[in-house]
Amino acid sequence: MIERLRGATTATVAGVAAGWLALALLVWAYGEAPAAIAGQLLSGTWGMPYGIGQVLYKATPLLLTGVAVELALRAGLFNIGAEGQLAVAGLAVATLGAHLPRGTPAWLALPAVLAIAPLAGAAWAVVPAILRARFGAHEVISTIMMNRIADAAVGLALARGLAIPGTVRTPDVVPGARLPRLEALGLTSLHGSAVSFALPLAVVVAALAAVWLARSRVGREVVLVGLSPTACAAERIPVARRLAAALVLSGAVAGLAAVAPVLGYKGYFESGLGAGAGFGGIAVALLGRGHPVGLVLSALLFGTLEQGGLVINARVPMEVTTVLQGVIIVAVALADARVRAALLGRGRAR
């Protein structure tokens, strides 16, 4: 166990270090001083309350999609579909939120909109889950396919009536369906940043997911199925049902990620809102190494880089932080046996 942890940490540290090195080289190639840019990146994020708030805001959906991808990975499945699950859920949340009676109190409105998000995400994951469980179709292919369908379906739904005519955004949700910003707690120094109660919600979900995997009957069986479907089938564990459950639950958590931008920030859904968090969740899960604390730290790192890119954009293109993220992902993914197993090893495992 300790051994495994050490190996995981080494890979993570090496990956992050390699990423920063790549960033330094790029910055230097742009004729700027790497140290100065890195300093600006850090002071613009963790160096000021607004920056911290923005990092936390960006980290919120990443944490949830990270948990989503992790849930599937535990079953030996690679959910690439968080992106589409999040988009569909975002539209569903905003549409329901906007159509509630104007004066709906928060105690009624919030549970409704918070419930529709995972339901929509789960519904979008049902198709790949059935394809995998019934026909053995590789979930990487089918979830990518569902992402493209989500793109088209969301666009179509917006154009055909869900959006305010002439725009690509939905009407505002009713006030009772808004998630309060954390500054409502009296953290006035966060003023202006979009971090909301979606953040503590995400942390709770990460913890619940870990408990579910470790303590619940279905969760434990999901993990065992991920380790050896053959042995589980021989002992009459319903392998196909467990795989489907993991994928649908993964979709539900990915759908929940939509509440951060929709209910905590904008108050409506627009084309492209939250885009990228689904794929970002893959990186968060890989870097998080299967531990809830790891997932939180990893979401914070990627949130920092996203916000940091905006901070340094005036001097070097913000895409240099994307390069940094990319290098980290590739390095860590290569070191992650689960990724290799999910992508390559299934055939060999019989």
Next chain:
Amino acid sequence: MAALLALERLDKRYGAVHAVADVSLAFEAGRLHAVVGENGAGKSTLLKMAAGVVVPDAGEVVIDGVRLDQHTAREAIARGIGMVQQHFALVGVLSALDNVMLGAEPVRALGRLDVERARARAVAVAREMGVSLPWEAPVETLGVGDRQRLEIVRTLVREARVVILDEPTAVLTPGEAAALYTTLRRLADAGRAVVVVTHHLDEVRDHADTVSVIRRGKLVSSRPMNRRDGEAMAALTRDIMGEGPPPRLERRARQLGEVQLELRDVRRGRALRGVTLRVRAGEIVGVAGVEGNGQRELVRVLAGLEPVDGGVVQAGPVAVVHEDRHAEGLVLAASVRDNLVLGELARFARLGMVDGAALEREARGRLERARVVPPDLDAPAAALSGGNQQKIVVARAVARAERGARVLVLAQPTRGVDLGAARAIHAEIAAAAEAGRAVLLVSADLGELRTLCDRILVMARGRIVTELPPDAPDARIGEAMLGGDAAPGAEARP
């Protein structure tokens, strides 16, 4: 005659498993040499080393007096060693001829393919083998027999003088198998050394010039087949199964109760061709037979992992120890705790959450009873020795039998297990029967069957061919394993 291919003191370990231990063997030109032994005895590893597919830890592969030095498949092929693997390596969408050429394409100037030359060569080889093949047809449209002939053509086009075939008849119908041996005989007569790995003793009896037996990684015997009578075959059976003193076990009289497991004319694909048997409560019934005669499918049917095509299975709840503990018995990366109760989490769940304390008590109890050393529930199953792993699998099945399963089915429960663990497992099996379970024990180990069983059923070609008392002479059992009632040639399996 001098050996064409000589294996000299080959040795190979995979982790703690000594797959091949200091084996020396010589294969002569003009002879058909059969290599036999249980699954996992090391036959395939040995011959893969000969073909350059596996690099030996120690020892030499010598062809024509010169040793291989790189141990790559490329080198072995260049030196005239060809191997037809159990799972064919053909490209389905390409034509038969394309597959023959693949990797050895004759070319004209500027690298253009010389298809005509390739075809002429393939046709010549096929004529020598006495077969014809549809060269233009995509391989995926070919039957399994044609595919195998194609694989042989491939090795011969590359001028193989030693042709190694790993269980070539496993996928063939009896007619095809007979035709295969006709072809192999022609190859031998033309001066090649032909090596065949097989589980079928009747093939050895009918076709081999020499037979070598591998058991637990070691060469047990290697002898010319100049006697093919029952006594010689019994000696061969003994070599394969081992004799030695059977593990000690005090037999106590058991009360036989009602029939708990009954199969009537059960059929499944080509593997089970009408199995009929009954096991009563308190009875241990053994199933003997050369592997690959339907035992594996029988166990899978009893475990409910495969449907039957016909016939009747009547059984109460069944607890099963599967043959392959690494693939089917254990989740290797999971803890000993999880493995001890694999598939039983529902019992420990309240409102969907697992009662960790109850699970811990149960797992601890099973672990202590199985005397796994060290008694560490947190260790991954992969970290345990084979004997301890098997104790876990058996403990789980026995516990399940105590908790309501009326039938206990065990397949090769002590394979690859040290003597101490084997005795402990035997004691558990006997205790389960004394407690009134109906036990079906499928084993390739005659000593084990004699020690434990009340009756021994001999299985051959997907049928129970005879029933013998546990003290029947080896020769009787060996003869029955040849499957008296069937046609010569190999049985097919799906």
